[in-house]
Amino acid sequence: MEEYFICPECGSEDVEVIKERGRELTLRCKECRNVWHVTLPKLVKVPLIISKHEMSFKGEAELPEGEEISIGDIVEIEGDEVRITSIELEGDKRVERGKIGEIKTLWGESLTYPRVIGVSIYLPKGVTQSFKVKVRRDAEFVVGEVLEVGGYTFKVEKIKTERKMLRHGKAQADEIVRLMGKPIRGRASRHLEIYRGYGD
Numbered sequence: 001m002e003e004y005f006i007c008p009e010c011g012s013e014d015v016e017v018i019k020e021r022g023r024e025l026t027l028r029c030k031e032c033r034n035v036w037h038v039t040l041p042k043l044v045k046v047p048l049i050i051s052k053h054e055m056s057f058k059g060e061a062e063l064p065e066g067e068e069i070s071i072g073d074i075v076e077i078e079g080d081e082v083r084i085t086s087i088e089l090e091g092d093k094r095v096e097r098g099k100i101g102e103i104k105t106l107w108g109e110s111l112t113y114p115r116v117i118g119v120s121i122y123l124p125k126g127v128t129q130s131f132k133v134k135v136r137r138d139a140e141f142v143v144g145e146v147l148e149v150g151g152y153t154f155k156v157e158k159i160k161t162e163r164k165m166l167r168h169g170k171a172q173a174d175e176i177v178r179l180m181g182k183p184i185r186g187r188a189s190r191h192l193e194i195y196r197g198y199g200d
Contacts, residue, residue, distance in 0.1 A: 009034040070097035082108035118178035133192040142170040148188035154181040
């Protein structure tokens with residue numbers, strides 16, 4: 001776990017470690033030459049269940065004891081960025097936030113794995129064609145744009161995010177749950193890749 005330090009005298013982040021003894025560090029600011037000491041918090045290993053869609057993997061996150069962590073926070077583990085989605089204390093109690101040392105298990109979603117979102121295309125006679133598609137997490141989708149998936153060209157009429165339903169505007173894939181629209185004749189601005197399972 002990488003630590004960042006700020007000089008208490010001048011506020012510079014250009015700081016070097018000049019002595020290290022266990023969790024005791026002596027630091028020097030390269031800007032104003034101020035020298036000071038810090039004690040790093042004790043790191044605690046917390047079980048972390050990492051979700052990559054239908055697959056889950058067990059890991060351990062090393063986190064500072066006593067620090068508070070909340071749902072939505074991001075932790076790093078073995079080169080992966082994981083957004084916390086659930087926190088469990090002893091007694092199987094689920095909470096929105098908790099302190100490291102009191103937490104039994106963390107659950108999270110890998111942010112290095114592509115986002116999988118749903119697509120619903122409303123066909124005539126009340127038929128709905130549904131797909132799961134794999135997209136980059138930073139991809140943006142706009143109500144009104146024309147897309148193609150599985151041989152269907154459709155116009156996006158609504159975007160369901162984790163918080164609300166959009167009937168205009170845009171959203172980033174990382175917060176989108178489902179795209180909804182109706183088939184049209186025309187040329188799509190982009191093709192969506194169908195998700196066929198973990199490891200595809």
